[in-house]
Amino acid sequence: MAAARPSLGRVLPGSSILFLCDMQEKFRHKIAYFPQIVSVAARMLRVARLLEVPVMLTEQYPQGLGPTVPELGAEGLQPLSKTCFSMVPALRQELDSRPQLRSVLLCGIEAQACILNTSLDLLARGLQVHVVVDACSSRSQVDRLVALARMRQSGAFLSTSEGLILQLVGDAANPQFKEIQKLIKEPAPDSGLLGFFQGQNPLLH
Numbered sequence: 119m120a121a122a123r124p125s126l127g128r129v130l131p132g133s134s135i136l137f138l139c140d141m142q143e144k145f146r147h148k149i150a151y152f153p154q155i156v157s158v159a160a161r162m163l164r165v166a167r168l169l170e171v172p173v174m175l176t177e178q179y180p181q182g183l184g185p186t187v188p189e190l191g192a193e194g195l196q197p198l199s200k201t202c203f204s205m206v207p208a209l210r211q212e213l214d215s216r217p218q219l220r221s222v223l224l225c226g227i228e229a230q231a232c233i234l235n236t237s238l239d240l241l242a243r244g245l246q247v248h249v250v251v252d253a254c255s256s257r258s259q260v261d262r263l264v265a266l267a268r269m270r271q272s273g274a275f276l277s278t279s280e281g282l283i284l285q286l287v288g289d290a291a292n293p294q295f296k297e298i299q300k301l302i303k304e305p306a307p308d309s310g311l312l313g314f315f316q317g318q319n320p321l322l323h
Contacts, residue, residue, distance in 0.1 A: 139226025143184030
């Protein structure tokens, strides 16, 4: 009997959803690389809208942590309030209503808290998780690094925003490609990831 083929992690617009997690005002001066993380998440959001990929937005205890930051560009999205350190309980009804869903693209904060627990909950539901590494961060870079490694160990895919965007577009003949090309013409801003991959970091091998 042939061995089971490992999941390749392909991403298609018709079976994907974008999750935007807790990019709120009170985190602005506490999260490492916060402006860069939000900038990349905003890029993912614009691409999702162009390709008609559904988007879900959460806020962690907004009474205390404030609203979603305006530079994310999430106007028109209704944020779901939560206290759980996972997006999944708040979005369970949305997930249940999408039987065609295969892949979740995950952006936001914090990597060791809501991003990690959301990933584990989604993987437990049999979904593929694609962590947008240049759109996720933490207050502590140690927590960020170990959380990325932990998610990878559990079966999540670590991807850059541009890698996922080009997978979603699929072909330069896509009618939206020229608009999307404008968004990725400049590389994503540096968010401190390069140091994680230098020196044969054992956590990411």
